[in-house]
Amino acid sequence: MRHRTSDLDRIVVVGGGRAAVAAVEELERLGFTGAVTVLAGEPHSPYHRPACSKGLLTGQRHGDVRLSTAAPARWLTGRVAAELDARRQIVYAQTGEMYEYDALVVATGASPVVPDGWPAGEPGLHFLHGIDDALGLAADLRRARRVAVVGAGLTGCEAAHVVRSMARECVMIDSNAQVMTRAVGSVTGGLIADTMRHEGVRMRLGRRVGHLSRSRRGWRLDLDDGSHVDADVVIATLGERPDTGWFTARHADTGDGLLCDESLRVQGVDRVVAAGAVARWPNAWYADQPGRVDQWIAAMEQGQAAARTLLSGSRAAPAAAVLPRYWSDLFGLRIQVIGRLDQAEEVAVSELRPGRRDIARGGVLAAHRRGGVTTGVVAVNAPRQFTTLARAMREAGAAARPVVSLPAVVPNQRRLSLVG
Ligand SMILES: Cc1cc2nc3c(=O)[nH]c(=O)nc-3n(C[C@H](O)[C@H](O)[C@H](O)COP(=O)(O)OP(=O)(O)OC[C@H]3O[C@@H](n4cnc5c(N)ncnc54)[C@H](O)[C@@H]3O)c2cc1C
Known part of the structure; x- marks a missing residue:
């Protein structure tokens, strides 16, 4: 099947990350x-x-983590889109060039996120996001004695793991009472925080950084309880905002990402689809309100789905159904997550080896439920049980019957109500 038609000869993709690569590969496929x-x-x-x-902080270089770009496309690196003329179907780059399109992938x-007044770019202060940030931080970590990590999400905890593995002092600050609250929920987050304390991370949870200033030896972080933390290096991982500043189409809704329909067509703008962390869409897996999924596998699946939508022509485009999932290794914990954890009414937690002091390391499964339905599962050091549950969840979801029974997998179950 060939898709070169008179009205779809030129496709422009703005991005260059996971979603963009997947879209280009799918167009070729x-x-x-x-x-x-x-x-x-x-x-x-x-x-x-x-x-x-992860690895870029401990010695990997760009060549070790490069994504293949074998699919035929003109890759223009260092080309930032600055403006869109949606009516004339033109993207303008910061460098002044213009790119006409028949279809556009965003x-x-x-x-x-950079808090007001924080001097991004100053030596020793890192907003960890891209490869240049990672390599700069890796160089600073070699010389550092004490590191403050502000923001205890997945990225912050992974950074703390690297800092401790290099035997540097690590202080972690977050306004939440637990770590990785959004990524694993507060119940499992509390167990992971306990393990991190055992591993020497000094936790300042439930605290905000009120003021950040330069000091003689590095940085001084004043916290909202009147105390302060000194550090040579600060790693700030305070969340992200979708990159839509350049998307100047009048009728598009750019609040928390570009609003799309279920097939990832950007609403209010013709011939434009979006994919990856920038897209806010009603995920067909959940028949849900529009939302974003900022995860690696999701970005790949959305890139593929967006390409399919573009080439569906006059046929109905398939809806993009993405089951969120990711994994991470930190402090001897293999953390695996599938599904959605937000909006859970209860969390059923099972310890695989009850009685152990370090509960997380012994193995934990947490099923997040709403209305009796399991919407998400978190596993810590429980890979076999996770695989069983994840398979059941995928199969049930595909049959529009997202019910998973936890007791069938794990005997030692205690049920906790979700708090916060
Ligand atoms: C440090 C870190 C660790 C992470 N770890 C995990 C993990 O373990 N597991 C997981 O599932 N997810 C992880 N994530 C999230 C995951 O990387 C993202 O969800 C994924 O990269 C999103 O892919 P994307 O293609 O949508 O966007 P991105 O990967 O952000 O790529 C977007 C690209 O577009 C470029 N761009 C932006 N604006 C313009 C413009 N105007 N013109 C041209 N180009 C532009 C950006 O420079 C960037 O290169 C991590 C994220 C970070 C920052």
Whole structure:
């Protein structure tokens, strides 16, 4: 099947991350033979972004984490889209060039949140997001004695793991009472925080940084309880905001990502689809309100889905159904998550080896439920049980019957109500 048609010869992709690469590959797989141009803002060819809080901090280089870009396309790195003329179907780059399109894929991802007054770019202060941030931080960590990690999400905890593995002092600060609250829920987050304390991370949870200033030896962080933390290096991982500043189409809704329909068509703008962390869409897996999924596998699946939508022509485009999932290794814990954890009414937690002091290390499964239905599962050091549950969840979801029974998998179950 060939897709070179008179009205769809030139596809422009703005981005250059996981979603963009997946879209380009899928266009090739579907037989599109027109011209594909990728405007990639970063000066590097595409790479594995999750490595920025892992291997790139401990010696990996760009060549070790590069993504293949074998699919035919004109890759223009260091080309930042600055403006869109949606009526004339033109993207303008910061460098002044213009790129006309018959169809546009928006895959610009998200950028790190920088609090007002924090001097981004100053030596020793790192907003961990891209490969340049990671390599700069890796160099600073070699010289550091004490590191403050502000923000105890997945990225912050992975960074703390690297800091401790290098035998540097580590202080972690977050306004939440537990770590990784959004990523694993507060119950499992509490267990992971306990393990991190055992591993020497000094926790300042439930505290905000009120003021950040330069000191003689590095940085001084004043907390909202009147105390302060001194550090040579500060790693800030305070969340991300979708990159939509350049998307100047009048009728698009850009609040927390580009609003799309279930097939990832950007609403209010013709011939434009979005994919990855920038897209807010009603995920067909859940028949849900529009939302974003900022995860690596999801970005890949959305990139593929967006390409399918573009090439569906006059046929109905398939809905993009993405089951969120990711994993991480930190402090001897293998953490695996599938599904959605938000909006849970209760969390059923099972310890695999009850009685152990370090509960997380002994193995834990947490099923997040709403209305008797399991919407998400978190496993810590429970890979076999996770595989069983994840398979059941995928199969039940595919049959529009998302029910998973936890007791069938794990005997030692205690049920906790979700707090916070
Ligand atoms: C440090 C870190 C660790 C992570 N670890 C994990 C993990 O372990 N597991 C997991 O599932 N997820 C992880 N994530 C999240 C995951 O990397 C993202 O969900 C995924 O990269 C999103 O892909 P994307 O293509 O939508 O966006 P991105 O990967 O952000 O790529 C978007 C690209 O578009 C470019 N761009 C932005 N604006 C413009 C413009 N105007 N013009 C041209 N180009 C532009 C950006 O520079 C960027 O290169 C991590 C994220 C970070 C930052």
